[in-house]
Amino acid sequence: MDSSSHVYDAPPAGANADWTVPLNWDAFGADEHAMWDRLFARQTAMLPGRAADAFMRGIDVLKLTRPGIPDYRELNARLMAATGWQIVAVPGLVPDDVFFDHLANRRFPAGNFIRTPEQLDYLQEPDIFHDVFGHVPMLADPVFADYMVAYGKGGLRSLGFGALDHLADLRRWDRLKLCREHFCAGGPKSQPDRI
DSSP states (O other), X not given: OOOSOOBOSSOOTTOOTTOOOOOOGGGOOHXXXXXXXXXHHHHHHTXXXXXXXXHHHHHHHTTTTSSSSOOHHHXXXXXXXHHSOEEEEESSBOOHHHHHHHHHTTXXXXXXXXXXXXXXXXXXXXXXXXXXXXXXXXXXXXXXXXXXXXXXXXXXXXXXXXXXXXXXXXXXXXXXXXXXXXXXXXXXXXXXXXX
């Protein structure tokens, strides 16, 4: 996998109309799998006392503790069994309409590349680690999974009204409310600073 920009104005060559591409898991090299493991070790060390119980359960349900970049074929089997969701590989950032359509149909778009050592702490576009480790564990929770479908449908409606900025404001409030009522460490409405 190369380290060029993953920000496009149109689907790149080889991408489908919905911007999906093959993950090409077999093409990831040892250095790329090692980068996943390095990021995973660093991030999981920071989770105790900070991450919601549902996030931690999602890591277990999806078996993300296995070494190397997860193979979407295996990950999708576990995620589909848990909540009917699947991960689809995309080449990088996708347009809002594509993103929300995927969410509305229980598909989470995730990059098919991983950052380089030079991008360890920052990269412009979300890579497979950001997407899979940072977002997908919550999709193993049925309540959150259903919420994300509704969010995808709401995003599509907002685009039709030119009101996407308002949805972003609601997203922040709804996420906080949802977290406080269902997912924060310690149970409902406890420790509201943990999201």
